[in-house]
Amino acid sequence: MSATDIQMTENYLAQTRRKRLYGGLILVIFVALMASGFTVADDRNAGGFFEGFHRILDFPKEILAEALTKWRNLPARLWAAVPALIETLNVAAVSTVVGGIGAMVLAVLSTRGLAPWPRLIPVFRRMMDVMRALPEIVTALVLIYLLGGGPVAGMLAITLHSFGALGKLFSEVAENSDLKPVEGLQSVGAGWFQRIWLGVIPQVAPNWSSYALLRFEINIRASAILGFVGAGGIGYDLKTALQWGTGRYDSVVAIFALLFATIVVVDTISDRARARLVRGGKLDEGRI
């Protein structure tokens, strides 16, 4: 072994030791954070983790037991929850569509090379950041105060959030799009709208649709949660059923089942559709 080789080996070993030290330190800090965080959360919770742990299954057992004794009611209960479910789905769909359209506009306005007013790009970006950071529940509760309870408040709240969330993703996609078609269109005298519509939209459409579908999944969950605080739909039914308590647990089970089934079905369909959109029609091999 030559002197340089030894030098190199030593350097390498020193580097490895340093890396290990840093890795170990980060691990220690992480474990400490998790442990202290858990203790704090446990202290500030009404019931402790270890007292509650064995009770996790009590509530599901209780409601399932009641639902089983009244199993004859279940089809009727399921059927009764369907209109509310449709409302929840409608809230999610409208806010995805309107949010998607708004996000398209915002994305184009905040993407370099496409924006009609390049100087305002940072303004639109900040706007999207704020809309994204604003939790739906805040907007929804304020709107419930202004408009009264019901699906419209929830819809507007989710739409506002979708503007920001989708806008950011859309503009990331648009940023990576090829500007040559745009230049080509410009050379034949196309206007700004024509350049965007014919040069950019066809390139980004698959990815944008895929993100919009993902947002739809997220919005269904959000819409169910907002229902719980008064914005209509299946969440509201769940809340009333829970407030009734014992005696209405068959409704609770029906709503849980319906919500679960909806989410699984929509997730599966949208998963496949997204795979087709992004990977060009093939589900990747090995997936079940």
Next chain:
Amino acid sequence: MSLSTTDLQGATGAKPDLAARTHALVTNFRWRKRRALAVPLVLLAYGIYIVFAFDLATVLGHAKPDHARVLLRDFWSYKTQVAYEARSDETVVAIEGERRGTYPADAPPEWVHRGTGQHTEIDLPGGAHVSYLADRVAKLAIPDFGLVTVSVEGRDVKLDLPPGRAMPEWISVSNTRVSVDQGDWRFSMTRNRTETFRYFPGWELFFFTLDSPFHGKSPGQLAALALWKDRVNPDMPNIQAMASDFWHNNMWHHSAVAWAMLETVLMAFLGTMGAGMIALPLAFLAATNFTPLNAIRLSLRRFFDFLRGVDGLIWTVILSRAFGPGPLTGSLAILMTDTGTFGKMFSEALENIDGKQVEGVNSTGANGLQRARFGVIPQLAPVILSQLLYYLESNTRSATVIGALVGGGIGLLLTQAIITQKDWEEVCYYVILIVLTVMAMDTISGWLRRRFIKG
């Protein structure tokens, strides 16, 4: 396009082929055109259906524009109330009408002049002036309008407009109540109460409450006090006294708000990281290339789907029953859903790793654990870290929502403030805090991702 149709027609048999292709192309275009038209039409039809399904006309008809006005005004301004109570025969000047913001009876703000008994003179913006006189009579001198007299006679409230004036739209009258709303001030009289509200921009007593010696000082004075002036409180330096008065401000409760915000971030952190820690080992068992046993793999996949499918809403309901309200319940709800999501993502990432690295490590005689440590983890770590950081950021926002449901963190404070329907300035404060925190998490996680994953 150098090929002309005649060139193509030269070869026998090409003609029908070309015609068929042209036909196919034209049909395709026609179909695309129709589809391009159909999409907006379907959306329009759906929109019309929604207008009826959600009964938009009724909802908008029932909207409360006065609520919106109050809310917007309260977001950025506060009101000081001068109220005369007939029952107790007392006049009280209080910020936001709260006990904690009440001025001492002998030291009202400089725009309120107390006389004897009911008599009070109030100076208002724009040269307006309100006087509470004896026997429940109030005179309102409104510039460009004249002198309005409001009085209680028997059970009714009476209004006298200046001669020759029609009823303006900013006065509303009923038998039991007269209110005057001038934007930057409001007046109302009922049988039991005479009230005047004057609005000021800003958030009242945000730094120091009235009982703090630092209230009403300018930033310059405060700096002087903090740096070289004599101690106000002999027990501690001024700067410490200021910090303590600010932290224990009993109108804005800064310490409680800070704790709540911390709780929210904690919920997101514990939930995300806990989910990652549980999902990682399970992901190995759910990946095709690590677990040849189909039964385990498939049942784990279904388990992940189940965790994801049971929405956060359902988890919060179930977990609240076991653990009661609080941040722990919230973080467990996040943990449950995200274990499913991470399990799915990590196992997919595992299936997509490059087998050559593992083979290379294997060729040196490494055992299973070493193959995982040196062949798999280095490929997997960037994916996992970037997902974890991304979810940490998005869960900070979800934790606000979940906090509102399980009763923990800033979400709880927020719902409480909204339910009172009057503490809108507090709502605004919390919203600004949440937005700043989420944006900070976004920036930090973006920075960490760039720092540790790409560079």
